[in-house]
Amino acid sequence: MSWQTNYQTWQEQPTMIPYIHDELTVMAGNDEALEAAFSGPMSFGTAGMRGVMGPGIGQMNVYTVRQATEGVARYLDTLDEATKQRGVAISFDSRYHSREFAHEAAHVLGAHQIPSFVFDDMRPTPELSFAVRHLQTAMGIMITASHNPKQYNGFKIYGPDGGQMPPVDSDKITEFVRSATDVFAIPVADERDLRQNKLLRIIGEDVDQAYLANVASVTINADLIQKVGKTMKLIYTPLHGTGKVIGERALRAAGFENFTMVPEQAIADPEFPTVPFPNPEFAQAFDMAIALGKQEGADLLVATDPDADRLGAAVRQPSGEYQLLTGNQIASILLAYILKARKEAGQLPANGRVVKSIVSTELATKIAAAYGIEMKNVLTGFKFIAEQIHQYETQHDHTFLFGFEESYGYLIKPFVRDKDAIQSTVLLAEVAADYKQRGMTLYDGIEELYATYGYYAEKTVAQEFPGVNGAQEMAHLMTEFRENAPHDFANVAITETEDFSTGVKTSATGETSTIDLPQANVLKYWLADGTWICIRPSGTEPKVKFYVGTSAKTDQAAQEKLATFEAAVNAYVASI
Numbered sequence: 018m019s020w021q022t023n024y025q026t027w028q029e030q031p032t033m034i035p036y037i038h039d040e041l042t043v044m045a046g047n048d049e050a051l052e053a054a055f056s057g058p059m060s061f062g063t064a065g066m067r068g069v070m071g072p073g074i075g076q077m078n079v080y081t082v083r084q085a086t087e088g089v090a091r092y093l094d095t096l097d098e099a100t101k102q103r104g105v106a107i108s109f110d111s112r113y114h115s116r117e118f119a120h121e122a123a124h125v126l127g128a129h130q131i132p133s134f135v136f137d138d139m140r141p142t143p144e145l146s147f148a149v150r151h152l153q154t155a156m157g158i159m160i161t162a163s164h165n166p167k168q169y170n171g172f173k174i175y176g177p178d179g180g181q182m183p184p185v186d187s188d189k190i191t192e193f194v195r196s197a198t199d200v201f202a203i204p205v206a207d208e209r210d211l212r213q214n215k216l217l218r219i220i221g222e223d224v225d226q227a228y229l230a231n232v233a234s235v236t237i238n239a240d241l242i243q244k245v246g247k248t249m250k251l252i253y254t255p256l257h258g259t260g261k262v263i264g265e266r267a268l269r270a271a272g273f274e275n276f277t278m279v280p281e282q283a284i285a286d287p288e289f290p291t292v293p294f295p296n297p298e299f300a301q302a303f304d305m306a307i308a309l310g311k312q313e314g315a316d317l318l319v320a321t322d323p324d325a326d327r328l329g330a331a332v333r334q335p336s337g338e339y340q341l342l343t344g345n346q347i348a349s350i351l352l353a354y355i356l357k358a359r360k361e362a363g364q365l366p367a368n369g370r371v372v373k374s375i376v377s378t379e380l381a382t383k384i385a386a387a388y389g390i391e392m393k394n395v396l397t398g399f400k401f402i403a404e405q406i407h408q409y410e411t412q413h414d415h416t417f418l419f420g421f422e423e424s425y426g427y428l429i430k431p432f433v434r435d436k437d438a439i440q441s442t443v444l445l446a447e448v449a450a451d452y453k454q455r456g457m458t459l460y461d462g463i464e465e466l467y468a469t470y471g472y473y474a475e476k477t478v479a480q481e482f483p484g485v486n487g488a489q490e491m492a493h494l495m496t497e498f499r500e501n502a503p504h505d506f507a508n509v510a511i512t513e514t515e516d517f518s519t520g521v522k523t524s525a526t527g528e529t530s531t532i533d534l535p536q537a538n539v540l541k542y543w544l545a546d547g548t549w550i551c552i553r554p555s556g557t558e559p560k561v562k563f564y565v566g567t568s569a570k571t572d573q574a575a576q577e578k579l580a581t582f583e584a585a586v587n588a589y590v591a592s593i
């Protein structure tokens with residue numbers, strides 16, 4: 018259907034939530050905005066459904082949230098009654114409408130006689146994942162757009178293991194979502210009735226306590242925390258999001274008592290007024306933490322994104338300046354610490370496994386190999402890491418040791434099945450204390466890893482494709498890469514090309530083999546010098562992401578190679 022027809026259906030609705038009606042009125046005549054809002058439904062991407070808030074079938078609003086939840090409910094209706102009665106845990110972040118969407122979801126579930134457990138206030142994504150497991154609900158819903166700009170919101174769906182649903186299951190739900198075509202006719206139950214009938218229960222402190230007890234278990238060396246960690250100065254910023262509620266308690270419970278939250282950013286605020294983007298991947302997210310860190314002489318600054326699943330960090334250098342760490346660096350140093358500690362304690366299982374995404378650093382592969390541990394690579398999306406953990410658990414073939422993605426996501430212990438910035442903050446603080454005890458900073462620690470395993474350097478650059486034609490332009494770019502395939506980058510030959518859309522890996526001499534991963538629109542090139550370059554459209558934002566990973570014998574050489582390959586990728590893209 019054309020966007021005009023869809024728009025007309027909305028215009029002709031006799032009853033509509035007044036504020037949405039008003040927003041629709043404001044859009045009248047703005048064809049560009051209307052086309053974006055009414056062309057088609059939002060898709061389920063890397064992390065569920067995510068989009069700009071506003072009226073229309075293609076934006077996040079009460080009606081599209083009801084529709085998504087109706088899909089969840091219809092799916093649950095196909096399961097046995099006992100499973101259905103386990104209900105759905107629901108959490109939300111600090112964004113505009115997040116609380117409202119969470120309750121709307123409960124109302125739709127309630128109309129199907131499906132119980133929901135809704136947090137009394139915003140809580141992090143990892144805590145929602147934990148809640149699903151802890152309360153043994155059949156599913157979970159998290160209302161958040163993570164680190165996206167303030168105009169966005171989103172709907173993440175969790176399965177009974179606490180992981181975001183992998184495509185096999187989420188595709189089924191998408192079908193049910195699409196079957197709920199009339200978004201205005203979706204039945205919703207009354208909040209008060211639901212509460213009275215115990216079909217809507219409010220959760221909070223009970224789950225917090227259970228979660229915090231588990232978070233405390235990620236620490237390894239209690240003496241070290243007592244001796245060094247307790248007084249080590251930390252700065253924490255939740256970037257106006259959910260981390261505020263639990264991050265402080267988690268650090269304190271683990272024994273890190275000397276920390277300050279950036280006061281302005283400890284205010285939950287959907288405007289995210291102090292940052293251009295509430296994303297710890299961007300240096301500006303640290304501006305205020307750095308200023309405060311300098312005043313207070315803090316050793317370590319940590320920032321979590323609004324739903325507190327991503328963690329970024331900055332480390333004070335001897336000069337007094339702060340050095341930002343990348344997601345790959347944070348993951349590598351956490352991994353090295355975990356493996357070393359487990360080995361020393363005689364607790365390194367022979368069938369241990371580390372899981373990372375195909376676009377994350379190979380340094381971690383090298384570290385794991387040094388301990389005789391295998392690295393499993395999966396597609397981008399923490400759901401695929403959760404899927405591995407679930408498999409290890411059910412097949413008893415491997416023991417999960419650590420999982421991460423370059424996009425600032427890490428998981429230490431599987432009581433959560435999504436990236437967990439709260440767990441990671443606590444363990445990173447412990448690792449910092451360990452280096453401090455040795456007269457080193459975390460950054461020195463990373464240097465030490467590089468000196469041992471080689472200097473690894475990675476970079477992700479993204480090209481934005483906004484507007485209604487964005488998706489088409491991104492598709493064109495990917496097609497060009499396939500049809501006019503490059504043979505080299507910066508004169509370094511491509512030795513292998515992995516096309517994840519066909520699942521085929523092709524060598525420069527034409528031999529092919531199969532890639533053992535689900536199909537995805539991703540291309541990865543391996544170069545003669547060990548460098549890899551990967552290209553994929555983001556599943557959460559209108560962007561194509563280019564990743565480069567390289568290594569060399571010195572830091573300078575690695576950085577120079579990285580810059581050369583980045584320029585080569587850019588030149589190739591510009592030539593399209």
Ligand SMILES: O=P([O-])(O)O[C@H]1O[C@H](COP(=O)(O)O)[C@@H](O)[C@H](O)[C@H]1O
Pocket residue numbers: 063064162163164326327397398399400422424426554555556557558562
């Ligand atoms: O946004 P978050 O923190 O929920 O994170 C989500 O998006 C990230 C970026 O995905 P993409 O490259 O497709 O945009 C993924 O790495 C992550 O697994 C997913 O949970």
Ligand SMILES: [Mg+2]
Pocket residue numbers: 162163164322323324325326327
């Ligand atoms: Mg997030």
